[in-house]
Amino acid sequence: MRLSVALLRNVEAEMRAKEKAEAPTAKTKEQVEKEDELRAKHGTTNQDGHSKKASPTSIWRRKFRPLPEAKAVDLFADVVGDGFILLVAAVLILYEYHRSSQKPDANLEKIKELNERLEELDQREKELEEAEKRHQSRLLILEDVLRGLKDPKTKQPLLPPATSLPA
Numbered sequence: 001m002r003l004s005v006a007l008l009r010n011v012e013a014e015m016r017a018k019e020k021a022e023a024p025t026a027k028t029k030e031q032v033e034k035e036d037e038l039r040a041k042h043g044t045t046n047q048d049g050h051s052k053k054a055s056p057t058s059i060w061r062r063k064f065r066p067l068p069e070a071k072a073v074d075l076f077a078d079v080v081g082d083g084f085i086l087l088v089a090a091v092l093i094l095y096e097y098h099r100s101s102q103k104p105d106a107n108l109e110k111i112k113e114l115n116e117r118l119e120e121l122d123q124r125e126k127e128l129e130e131a132e133k134r135h136q137s138r139l140l141i142l143e144d145v146l147r148g149l150k151d152p153k154t155k156q157p158l159l160p161p162a163t164s165l166p167a
Helices: 012-020 029-042 046-051 071-101 106-150
Strands: none
Touching: none
């Protein structure tokens, strides 16, 4: 948007500064007589009238100069253009948010897959432990049977007696 510095000018303040700069520092006899005549007629002088400060008016009660039509159209076009750009940006943000919320989370999918794999491995481990226990019990039964059998020639047990192994 373009903003003209001329809109920010205070014309009254410029006029007062110009008058103050042009005014001599000491009044001549003619100026003093002229002020006395004005004071006698109106009760105040021009300087007294200027020295009173008007209370600042609210921005809503100020009167602004109307803008030229071309400038007003240009400013309105800038505002509409900026508004359109903001609208498009907001729509794009909402669309991307909606699209990302519809897409499944890749990390969550990977975590679920890994948890399933872990459960499968735990189940497989339990099955293998049970199979190992069954094989161990079968082995113990076979050893007991073999210890009970004796060699027909030597009449000695086929296996030496079981020694307890330290655990």
